[in-house]
Amino acid sequence: MKKQVTLGEQLRQRGISRRTFLKLCAVATSAMALPPAMIPRVAAALDKAVRPSVIWLSFQECTGCTESLTRSHAPTLESLIFDSISLDYHHTLQAASGTAAEAARDKAIKDFYGKYLLIVDGSIPTKDDGVYSTIAGRTNIDMLKEAADGAVAVVAVGTCASFGGIPYANPNPTGAVPVSELVTDKPIINVSGCPPIPVVITGVLAHYLTFGEIPALDSFGRPLAFFGESIHDRCYRRPFYDQGKFAKSFDDEGARSGWCLFELGCKGPTTHNACATKKWNGGVSFPIESGHPCIGCSEPNFWDGGGFYKALSTTTRPLANWTGAAVVTGAAVGAAAGVAAKRKRSAAKRAHHTVTADELKKKEEA
Amino acid sequence: MTAEALLAWARGPGMQIALAVFFLGITVRIVEMLLIGRAPDLAAPRKSGVAAGWRTVFHRSLPTPGMLKRSPLVFVGGYIFHLGFLIVLVLSVPHIELFHGVWGIRWPGLPRSLIDLAAILSIGAMVALLVHRLVDPVRRFLSRSGDYFAWTVTFLPLITGYFATHHMLLPYTQMLAVHILSIELLLIVLPFTKLIHTFTLFLSRWYNGAIAGRKGVAS
Numbered sequence A: 001m002k003k004q005v006t007l008g009e010q011l012r013q014r015g016i017s018r019r020t021f022l023k024l025c026a027v028a029t030s031a032m033a034l035p036p037a038m039i040p041r042v043a044a045a046l047d048k049a050v051r052p053s054v055i056w057l058s059f060q061e062c063t064g065c066t067e068s069l070t071r072s073h074a075p076t077l078e079s080l081i082f083d084s085i086s087l088d089y090h091h092t093l094q095a096a097s098g099t100a101a102e103a104a105r106d107k108a109i110k111d112f113y114g115k116y117l118l119i120v121d122g123s124i125p126t127k128d129d130g131v132y133s134t135i136a137g138r139t140n141i142d143m144l145k146e147a148a149d150g151a152v153a154v155v156a157v158g159t160c161a162s163f164g165g166i167p168y169a170n171p172n173p174t175g176a177v178p179v180s181e182l183v184t185d186k187p188i189i190n191v192s193g194c195p196p197i198p199v200v201i202t203g204v205l206a207h208y209l210t211f212g213e214i215p216a217l218d219s220f221g222r223p224l225a226f227f228g229e230s231i232h233d234r235c236y237r238r239p240f241y242d243q244g245k246f247a248k249s250f251d252d253e254g255a256r257s258g259w260c261l262f263e264l265g266c267k268g269p270t271t272h273n274a275c276a277t278k279k280w281n282g283g284v285s286f287p288i289e290s291g292h293p294c295i296g297c298s299e300p301n302f303w304d305g306g307g308f309y310k311a312l313s314t315t316t317r318p319l320a321n322w323t324g325a326a327v328v329t330g331a332a333v334g335a336a337a338g339v340a341a342k343r344k345r346s347a348a349k350r351a352h353h354t355v356t357a358d359e360l361k362k363k364e365e366a
Numbered sequence B: 001m002t003a004e005a006l007l008a009w010a011r012g013p014g015m016q017i018a019l020a021v022f023f024l025g026i027t028v029r030i031v032e033m034l035l036i037g038r039a040p041d042l043a044a045p046r047k048s049g050v051a052a053g054w055r056t057v058f059h060r061s062l063p064t065p066g067m068l069k070r071s072p073l074v075f076v077g078g079y080i081f082h083l084g085f086l087i088v089l090v091l092s093v094p095h096i097e098l099f100h101g102v103w104g105i106r107w108p109g110l111p112r113s114l115i116d117l118a119a120i121l122s123i124g125a126m127v128a129l130l131v132h133r134l135v136d137p138v139r140r141f142l143s144r145s146g147d148y149f150a151w152t153v154t155f156l157p158l159i160t161g162y163f164a165t166h167h168m169l170l171p172y173t174q175m176l177a178v179h180i181l182s183i184e185l186l187l188i189v190l191p192f193t194k195l196i197h198t199f200t201l202f203l204s205r206w207y208n209g210a211i212a213g214r215k216g217v218a219s
């Protein structure tokens, strides 16, 4: 078993000053959406935090989630977190390969059984007994179940692990499912996004390190601190939306003036994520700031949402022919009904007997 | 069913069904009415009724003298509701995008604040008209369940649209789904309820005007 080094000790060994450490704690505190008054508590907790073991499993994925995390620049909160956890298995990042890598995973599961954090990226194919994705000859289903058994909690990183993502999109040829469909007896934190914002991934880990528990989640199992508000709620283009100023193409006056991208298909109003506040690339910008509408990548089924460039208020199916056909059929049915009504009227006319006063009198007398 | 799935259904199959029923229903009813026509007028016409028909179509949109005095609430409320509803329907940008999505035509919209104003006035007018209907004994006596149903299905899109754009009551995704579904309900029932007056009012006005015109009297 590994020696239990606290994070504070480890950072001091590496010559990280107290000042830098506190700065990072301030970032961590704001990343967890906690008030600045919490910084000393966060610092004290992180200082004493023992490196928790983390096993990271990658299934049906594109490695975008790992890229997102590793491409952030040092020294950052991300590096702090990565220094503070013991990443015992991550098949993209680890040096070991082949049987040695598999042995490392087995060992970590055994040594830290019931204590490690399991991070998963990618969806899990279930069709045909899961043969569509295997690692070292074992299916993803098998590997996930085994690793989840000994985990304290599972962090589903990325939309594929959280909601099925792109492999799950219609017609879902591999029968892909999110983690939550296979693991039902452990707390699951969904950190969705395609890919998720690095600071959101680390914010969740920081929360776990600091408080030893999982953060408050929304109805989709996403940390409320990051997914509580929609992109539209915090979008800097919102005043243009309110004024009715919309870019109509990617190259018109509106687009150049930074007007709202709703008409170009922006899914910001229905998408919950922290892009508009935490931003990307070290806080440089986020998609809408670069002129592209939000595609809603942190929401379930975003790939089947009817088109990235179709406004939210429009239909997702072509309807012109459909309405045309309805009018033609309607005209035919209406004509038939009209003719039938006319026939009925003439029949009624034909059947109508005119009665004279004399006839009535006779009837009365009879 | 999640809010996302509901919204996806409303924007896809739901809208498909609603528009098909709407267009089918409207054409069936109008074509049928036109074919049945009216009994031929055998009297020699004084004048052609065509021009009078068209005139009536337009001038019945204007208030008749004395109407404002007789029932001010119905008069003012009626105008505000109808105009407000029309403004919200055809001049709000998300709606224009919908028309563009279906038929490929687009026109300039109004800023949100003006759409909001039209919506609020329209909602207020509808509520006032409903209260008036319930309080006034004669109107209450004349009202049938169909009247209240028509009021409800018209009111729902307005109020849910307002709630959705203002992020009130429910999260936006849910409210947007409810809003679109309420419009689909309106589209489906419109051809088969009193609400078909949206279309038939022009026909009946034209007939009335034309009959009066042939007789050489004012309609």
Ligand code: SF4
Binding pocket: A231, A232, A233, A235, A236, A237, A238, A239, A241, A259, A260, A261, A262, A266, A267, A268, A269, A288, A293, A294
């Ligand atoms: S660009 Fe998108 S998120 Fe921003 S205000 Fe417009 S619709 Fe909302």
